[in-house]
Structure formats: structure tokens, C-alpha cells
Amino acid sequence: MSTETEKSNITKLKNQEASKPEGEQRKSFQRRQVSDYTALSIHKDVLKELKDGKFNMEIAPSDLVDFGGQRSFDMTHQLFIQQKGTFVLMFDGSIGLYEPLKEYPQGNFTAASILTHWVNSVLAYCGDSDDKMPMIVFAATHSDYFEEKVLKRKAKQYTEELTKMFSIHKHNKHIVCGRVFFINATNPKDLEIKNLTADLVEIAFQQPTWGERKPIAWVPLELVISEMKSRDVKLITKAEMKFLNESHNDFVLNDIQFEHFLKIQHSFGKILYFAFPGIDDFIVLQPVAMVNILLSFVTDECFWPRKKHLAKIHKDLHDGGSITKSDLFQLWNQKPFNEIMPDENYKKYILQVLIHLDVLIEPKRHKEGQSMANDYLVPCIVKTTAPANFLDKDVVGDRTLCIAYEMTDLAVPSALSFKLIATALVVWPLKEENGRPCLYYQSALLNVDERNELRIMIEGQHVMVYLTNAESIHLISPDVAASIQECLTLALTNILKFYLQSFGKFSVDLDVSRFFNIKVGLICHREVCLVPLSDVKLQKEWTCKHEVKHQTKYPMYWIFDKTNELCPTSCKGFESDALDLTPNDQHFVRLAKQIEVSVFDQFLIHLGLTTAEWEGIVYQYDGNGEVGKKLMALYEWKKKREAKLQPVKLKLVSNALIEVDRQHYLCQILRENTCLIDIADSRLQEIPADEVLNRLPKHIGNCVIQLGIELGLSFYSIEETMHNHFKDMYSQLYDILKKWKQSSSIKPTIYRLMVALQRTDSGGLAFLREEYLHP
Known part of the structure; x- marks a missing residue:
């Protein structure tokens, strides 16, 4: 033509x-x-x-990309990592590899930790073919700070330290750690810069595509x-x-x-x-246009927009480590960024690229189907390390279950912890302390419910997970522990598939599970005592290095069979130290739902209430359903003992259940129906609107007392509601919902409300699903 x-x-x-x-x-x-x-x-x-x-x-044309500049950009450069590239990782040679960097006052960041991040990032996002590319070389700056003798000694020291760090790396063939170029960037005629240039040219000649x-x-x-x-x-x-x-x-x-x-x-x-x-x-x-796009939300405070509503988006992002899709698109509607992305299709593409490369982490359940996430974690913003008491072994010791995923053939990518955290966030919200979400660099603290916390953190080649109950390990639900394990194992499997696909190793028949081992255990002598999961399945106890014998009963919770609704024939009930614990209000709900009316009066007599007291409760709370009346009876028993300064122990409940031949009902107070996790969605982690809470009572039955307790309200608060709205069930229910939303110790999410409604078995779930999950 x-x-x-x-x-x-x-x-x-x-x-x-x-x-x-x-x-x-x-x-x-x-x-x-x-x-x-x-x-x-x-x-x-x-x-x-x-x-x-x-x-x-x-x-042969060559592109040079300089990643120097704002520290906010340290963890975004996987956008520019290319398989055929050569990467010069530079660090300040005047302060050493292991000295804390002043640029990172929030945490103990060193040149060594940042170099490790970079090496893993380069090798995570590049193919692992038989050729030598990509190649990574190291250069130290500020050689002009030292005299010749000191300079040689320093260069030798850095070479030895880097060799020790990376010589055993799984992909060390891509890492040149036998020489460190010690340069003076203020001198254009610096000999080391010329040597570095010559070395880069030599590496280029080794490219398999050369010629x-x-x-x-x-x-x-x-x-x-x-x-x-x-x-x-x-x-x-x-x-x-x-x-x-x-x-x-x-x-x-x-x-x-x-x-x-x-x-x-x-x-x-x-x-x-x-x-x-x-x-x-x-x-x-x-x-390079991607740099400008990243500047829209990954930038230091001095570069924030002047408009208040846009500056607030940046502040919220830096405070909480996450950003909503709508806020991100608001930032992209500014003129400099809108010129790059002229319509919604371009913006949606860039969003998916940032998710693909872990600049944004999308909360999702890692199942088939498109995610509807509206909130994204931004790992590059999160630089604060976990506080010193994040995992205080003295505090969590005998109340904690542990599970560890040990990588066997892969370096742990820096974003992996955030991907796992994002998966957990679909079900359980971040805990907040002093108004700040507990999201840290490679770790997070989440609220499972009012009494259980979940910690996720990366330690070397291990993904460490800790489930802690506020009172005792005996009160951890095996269903919840198993659900957490299933959720995280599925997420880890799918995450590794992505990285393995990047390495060029993934195929349909590949068993991803061989790339990690699972260990479970407890905290012993202020250390984590772990044993392979395969061993736990075969024995009832193990002896750790401290010569302490540990029962496998509780570590086995991680793989508990949730489909088995009854205790096995081998069940011996609660252990003696567990029976010394005080039952909480939720335990009373479980008991009240289980014990049949035909034996409940006898159960109360064995507890210590009289027939007359039971009949009075029936009369007073007749409009609150069978479960409500039984609940108030247990509450009255508790008040009666407390008034006499007598302890309220699970052992008393156990003895009374034995008398009515219902001893295993006590075991069931720890059981949880976790099927709602299968429909968990990031949209359900929002706080329900007042208008929805106002309409909800019309869709649920008479469960004022049970619902209040499941939502974490006290008996006193529930009694107040029933008194203030006497014989008006809908007003009572709305008041309970309003109190919960205003006073909950953890984020009052839609998902949390759905779990409480499911436990009361009184309706309302279909209404909330239609309201929040309908396309």
C-alpha cells in the first residue's frame, strides 16, 4: 500500500x-x-x-531505569522488573548493611532487609529458565567517605556479607554476590563506575538472545x-x-x-x-508512565494534593494501609492521571495490573469467579513493623494454637503475607488499637470474635499463624481453628500457583502442596514448639526439646472434622483444668439451645435453682420463647451464686449435665457453624447501614435475648432494652442492633451480624444476603 x-x-x-x-x-x-x-x-x-x-x-539499544527517590516507592518496582534485565541493587556503603536506616523511623529497616526484598521481588516476577537472565549485581555508594585502606576493607566486608546472605538462595545463579562495586556517584570519572559499566556490558553479551x-x-x-x-x-x-x-x-x-x-x-x-x-x-x-500513575496514591506527604477531600484519601491510606476503589478512581480523575487513562476501561486495566503485581492486594476467597472487592491493601505504604509486644510469649503462651507453613523450594515473596492477610480480611476484620488498624509490615492482628485473635506474620521461610483465646486454649473452637486453616491453606496454594506460573514451573498436574510443609504446635518456654502435621495425626503426644510432653488434642483442632456433629466414643469431655474455667454468656446460649425442656427443670435443680425459682422465670419471661426463658434461668443461677460470693465454674455445669445423662452437651458449647465462611465476601466486611438495621427486625423472629448475647451485649444491657421497650419485640430487636453497632469492641460488620443471626436460628440471613450480595 x-x-x-x-x-x-x-x-x-x-x-x-x-x-x-x-x-x-x-x-x-x-x-x-x-x-x-x-x-x-x-x-x-x-x-x-x-x-x-x-x-x-x-x-543494540538499551533502556536504563533509575528507581531512586521516595522511599514510598521501594515496594512498587515489580512493575518494571523484566526477565531479560540486569539489576543493580544499590545501598549506602557509609552505614553498613545491618544498621537501621534513618529514612524508616517506624521500623527496624536495614539495607540488608531491603536488598533481600529486592532480590526476592526480581526473582518472583521473572521466569526461572535455564539461561542466566535476569542477573542481579550489587553496588555500594559513598566510597568518597573512606580512605583507600578502609575502602578496600569495607568492600571485602560487604562482599562477604552479601555472599553469606545470598549464596544459599534457591535461585543464586541469578545473583552476583562475589563482588561489590564501591562507587563515588559525585565523580563522573570514578573508576568503579566504569568497572560497573563494563561488567554490565559483559553480562549483556552473555544474554542467550545476543547475536x-x-x-x-x-x-x-x-x-x-x-x-x-x-x-x-x-x-x-x-x-x-x-x-x-x-x-x-x-x-x-x-x-x-x-x-x-x-x-x-x-x-x-x-x-x-x-x-x-x-x-x-x-x-x-x-x-515510565506507570511511575506517574503510582504517584497518584504512592507518594510522600509533601506531594499530596491540596484539595482537602483528596488529601484525606492519602491520609486514610497512610493511616490504615488500604484504599477503596472509588477513592483510587477519584485520584485518577485528576488531570495528570486522567490524561494517561482517558476512560474507565483504561483505569480498570491499570487496577488489574496493580493487583496482578501485588502493588494492590485484593481481599478475596481465592475461588472461581470475579471478585467484587472495593477495598485494597497497599503493601508499599505499610512500613511500620509490629510492636514489641505483638507476640509476647508470656501473654499468649498457654492460650495460643500455632500453625506454620514452611516454604521448601521458593523464596517467600514480600507480598505473600499481605495476600494471606487480605484473604483472612474477607472473613475477619483487622483489630484496631488506639484508633489504628493493626496492619504492619509482613504481619497483622485480626479479630476472629470478641474472645479470639488471629495473628499472621512472615518469619524467614515460614508463614506463622497464631490463634489466641482471651481466657484459655481450652475455649478455642475446633471448628473455627479448622476453618482458619482451610482458608489460609487454600489461599497459600493459589498464591503459590501464581508465583510458580511466573517461574514457568506451573502446570495443571503440578502438586503445589509439595512447595510447603505444615507444622502445628503450641508455645512452650516462650518459644514456638512445632511438630510436623503428619506426625500429629499418628500420636497423642510429643516431647519437645525442653523435655516437655505436649498433648496433640489442641493442635489437631487445625484439621478438625467439622462434619462430625457428635462427640466420638473416645471423648472424655473437658479436662480438669478446663472445668475450673468460668462459662461465658455465649456458653449459656449453647446450653440453653441444646438441653430439652423435658429435662431442663431437673438440670436446674442439680445446678442449685429451686422449682419455684424456675416457675417464676417462666412467668416473667413467657414472651421470650423457650430458649430465652432457659437463658434467663441460667443467668439467674449465675447471679444467685455471685450474690453468695460462690464461684461459677464449668465443673458445676458438667456435674449437673451428668446427673441428667447429658454430659457431652458441655463439649458442644465450643462448636460453631462456620458454613458462612463459604459465602464470605469483602462487601460483608462493611458496617451495616442504619436503614438496613431498622428494617431487619421485620425479618427475624423472637430472639431478643439470644441475639443480644451473640452480638456481645451483656445480660444487664439486654434487660434494660426489654424494660424500655416492654412487649414491643421489633423495637427491642432494633435497640439491640443499635447498641451493638455503637458499642461493639470489634468492627460491627455485616458478616458478624450474619453469624449471630445464624446462631440464633431465627431468620434474617436471606434479607441480608439480598441486601448486600445481590448482583
């Missing part, structure tokens, strides 16, 4: 576009712009050389890309690039060749093209 013909066709295309409605003209603006560049960028002499087979490139002939048919598209870059086109759709490809007649690439071309250009860092479903419809022609 001649240039004149091509121009004529473009003019015809413009005329056709002009006849379209204004909205469609805007949508096609980018394509018309790209088409214009096509006509101007393919020179006849180059095309002739291509056709004659004489086109030859004698210069390979590339298809001549690639050249027109490469020229088009170059021309579009020069004209400041930053993103185009894959369909537009295909359109350009098809305009080259003799040099058209077929679909397979076209896909290969894009992947190769991506591996060289010329463009960003992610060949994954959902993010393969666009091409970033200027990777």
Missing part, C-alpha cells in the same frame, strides 16, 4: 468517525491518533530495505512503537496494535507471531504486556 493510499484511507476513516455520536468519537480518539502515526512512521526506504533483505541494525537474528517482520511494529513513544502515546489497546500490524501488508504477523512479539518486547522492557487473562487487552508503550 502506498503512503498516499494509506493517507487517503485514514482521511476516509476520520470522515466516518466524524459522523458518529460525540461519545463514540471520544472512545475512538486513541485509535484515530494511533492510525495517524502509522502513516507517518513507516518510511519507504526502510520498507524497501526490509523487502530486499538488507535492513540491519548495528546498535540472534530477529524476524524482519518485527521491524515495522518496532518502528511504529518507537514513533508512538516519541509522540507521547502511553497506552493503547491490543486491538489497536493488531490493527497497526495488519496495515503492514507483506510484514503482517499472524496471531501466534504477534503474541510472541509482544512477550519478547515485554521481556526486554520496551513495553509492558501481561499475557494473563483479564490484563492482556492493553499495552503500556511507555513503562
